[in-house]
Amino acid sequence: MGKKKDFENRLERVINLYDNLDEIINTLPLEMPDGARDTVKKMIFSNDEINEVITGLKERRPPRILLIGRTGVGKSSLINALFGKYHAKTSPIEIGTQKLERYNYESNGEVVFEVIDTRGIGESKTDNATSAEEDLKHAVEDFDPDAILFLSDATQRARMDEDVNYIKEIYDDIGMEIPLVTVLTHVDNVEPSRIKEPDQYNRSKLRNIESKKSDMEKLLSDMNVKNSIVIPVSAYIEWDREDPHLLSPEEQKQLIIEFDGRYNIEELIDFLQKNMDFRAAIHLLMNTRLELAVRKISNSMIKGFGLASATVALTPIPFSDIAILVPMQLILVIMIGYLSGSNVDKESAKEFLVSLGRVGAAGFGLRVLAQQGSKALNLVAPGAGSAVSSSVAFAGTFAIGKAAQAYFIEQVNEEDLPEIMKKAHEEGEALQSQ
Ligand SMILES: Nc1nc2c(ncn2[C@@H]2O[C@H](COP(=O)(O)OP(=O)(O)OP(=O)(O)O)[C@@H](O)[C@H]2O)c(=O)[nH]1
Ligand SMILES: [Mg+2]
Structure with a gap:
């Protein structure tokens, strides 16, 4: 069994x-x-x-997560990193007129996560910003997320201001009831970037990560975004096949971790389980940390x-x-x-x-x-x-x-x-x- x-x-x-x-x-x-x-x-x-x-x-029920972040920031990777397994995504359903997608992650036919994924940042302003925000607002009302994960790439300092600006607007609209986590991704690429093994991070790497974290905290507090904790992570995993997202769900299930570069994912799980609805927290832990x-x-x-x-x-x-x-x-x-x-x-x-x-x-x-x-x-x-x-x-x-x-x-x-x-x-x- x-x-x-x-x-x-x-x-x-x-x-x-x-x-x-x-x-x-x-x-x-x-x-x-x-x-x-x-x-x-x-x-x-x-x-x-x-x-x-x-x-x-x-x-108990699957957690509903709202993921916000630019293309390539690591939203999909973060979910797989949480589970330490490659979970197949169901086909996304597009919501509204903008880049808002809803899908589930599944394992053995069971839903483990419900996600709304928005690539709104920096990509929506040009065409129709108001309707993008309206769409998101409505989606959140319908979806009623247990947590909002806002992802920002730790190695892209220039974008952080813009990202925070966007999250502030959304957050002002959505309200403060939902736990918000600002996840700094790609910290394995923080200098010295040659060090990828999470247990080998040396003092200078840890110090640099810490300083990215304080930068973000300061930005958030300057923008008056309250109640967001900042958690730096690496979701870096090398699977035994290349381009796993191009494989079929059947093949994805078989994927094996070849190199595990995950850093600080436990802290994220811990924050989520403590701060989200008990029914969702139990489900999350059952799929990530049973003990x-x-x-x-x-x-x-x-x-x-x-x-x-x-x-x-x-x-x-x-x-x-x-x-x-x-x-x-x-x-x-x-x-x-x-x-x-x-x-x-x-x-x-x-x-x-x-x-x-x-x-x-x-x-x-x-x-x-x-x-x-x-x-x-x-x-x-x-x-x-x-x-x-x-x-x-x-x-x-x-x-x-x-x-x-x-x-x-x-x-x-x-x-x-x-x-x-x-x-x-x-x-x-x-x-x-x-
Ligand atoms: N080194 C490193 N690479 C990462 C990390 N997270 C994601 N990546 C890589 O970054 C690329 C983009 O990651 P995705 O998870 O697909 O990004 P996404 O935010 O889902 O992108 P969209 O679906 O296009 O919005 C992939 O090649 C990942 O392997 C990380 O923490 N460290
Ligand atoms: Mg993705």
């Missing part, structure tokens, strides 16, 4: 777990006071963050369950907070287990939770677990003194989630868990005080 297929199966399991949460909660291997199971359900189902993650997983997709989902899940735990502490309930928190933590552990693809079930997740208590790491829940061992999970003792503060509840669940992530996903050794929990607990406390 392919890595991606395997990952899709794991996501299905997580989604299924959520969709059948009722049943799961009713059969958790815990003794719980009457009515506690309903409270657990309510706490999880009413949490916005958890909802958002699950909805994001269910509705990061897993971590992003589990991090969001941990945060969601942490916040739900904090809510428990703030809500008056007729039994001990712990009677609600421990089952929630157990469900979080099961979810992370499913996400990791390991063979966890309710029982083994419970054992994991108990063992966390046994290692005696600091933090809520754990202290309780440490004191009482597995008996702590026989949650029948309601009463006074059992309430916890919301920050303690958040940090405790957060730490347990991080420990599960480390153990199931990153496969760290059990001996390292106490230290990981301690750090996570501190991190959880710091997050709460923000």
